[in-house]
Amino acid sequence: MTELYFEDFTPGRVFDLGTVAVDRDEMLAFARRFDPQPFHVDDEAGKASIFGALAASGWFTASLWMRTYVDGVLARAASLGSPGGEEIAWPAPVFAGDELRAAMEVLEARRSRSRPELGLVKLRASLQRGDETVFRSVFTGMFGTRDGTRTS
Amino acid sequence: MTELYFEDFTPGRVFDLGTVAVDRDEMLAFARRFDPQPFHVDDEAGKASIFGALAASGWFTASLWMRTYVDGVLARAASLGSPGGEEIAWPAPVFAGDELRAAMEVLEARRSRSRPELGLVKLRASLQRGDETVFRSVFTGMFGTRDGTRTS
Numbered sequence: 001m002t003e004l005y006f007e008d009f010t011p012g013r014v015f016d017l018g019t020v021a022v023d024r025d026e027m028l029a030f031a032r033r034f035d036p037q038p039f040h041v042d043d044e045a046g047k048a049s050i051f052g053a054l055a056a057s058g059w060f061t062a063s064l065w066m067r068t069y070v071d072g073v074l075a076r077a078a079s080l081g082s083p084g085g086e087e088i089a090w091p092a093p094v095f096a097g098d099e100l101r102a103a104m105e106v107l108e109a110r111r112s113r114s115r116p117e118l119g120l121v122k123l124r125a126s127l128q129r130g131d132e133t134v135f136r137s138v139f140t141g142m143f144g145t146r147d148g149t150r151t152s
Numbered sequence: 153m154t155e156l157y158f159e160d161f162t163p164g165r166v167f168d169l170g171t172v173a174v175d176r177d178e179m180l181a182f183a184r185r186f187d188p189q190p191f192h193v194d195d196e197a198g199k200a201s202i203f204g205a206l207a208a209s210g211w212f213t214a215s216l217w218m219r220t221y222v223d224g225v226l227a228r229a230a231s232l233g234s235p236g237g238e239e240i241a242w243p244a245p246v247f248a249g250d251e252l253r254a255a256m257e258v259l260e261a262r263r264s265r266s267r268p269e270l271g272l273v274k275l276r277a278s279l280q281r282g283d284e285t286v287f288r289s290v291f292t293g294m295f296g297t298r299d300g301t302r303t304s
Contacts, residue, residue, distance in 0.1 A: 034215040037226055039233070050232050050294075058234060059218055063186040063211045074189055080202050081191070082210060084241030088291065090234065139240065142202075 004077035006119030017068035017102035024096035055093035068102035078144030085139025117148030156229035158271030169220035169254035176248035220254035230296030237291020269300030
């Protein structure tokens, strides 16, 4: 059920998206398919690498965050997709077995001038391992407005 | 075999990463697991959406590009991972069956001051469907230098 519209994404609002565990088998399968660099697919190469152990592909980490965002926000939001963002960062490696806390914070929100039935919301995504940020992204989400959402 | 070091990533150099076909089953499986928004997992919802048809998750698109980059560049490069980037954009939706051309262009390159055995290379990733850009990202890759690469 849609209950979150553009108007609900007010700057400063933080959504706790819960925790996500990094499954080793899935992390490896993802890396073998999309990012088969040695330190993402081989334990020994991971140990010898700058990361010190087998590390997750950054795209897997981003995708794990995305799922928490869909489950925690988008599933009940008038989401119209995203044109992209201005920051994506992996400040620390992610390892198999990690438990990460996901969050999303609203940074800015403005109604589209050319298409007033939607609004653009600048968001900060994050995944934390304890106090350490392992993923951060600032991007724009498009949302239908409460008064003008299409029937789609 | 490693043949591409930091010194080989000179600003302006373009790497053609070949083409990639968007497989419908894989696109759907990815969306169901990581980005189950209706327009990514359901044909009817896709048709009714802003995209006009079932559209790929942007993270799937990014991951498809990544694989072309690993195959075309990183598999023979002294890659040390990426701390992140400053742009990620999905200017047009990606559909099942699309054939996309992948490329990477070197924008800037500088040796690390604190760790002279590695260099930071700012890259522009892109996926094109004909003349239309469907994915673009500007991010930093870290590469070992020809004279100082560690044995890892």
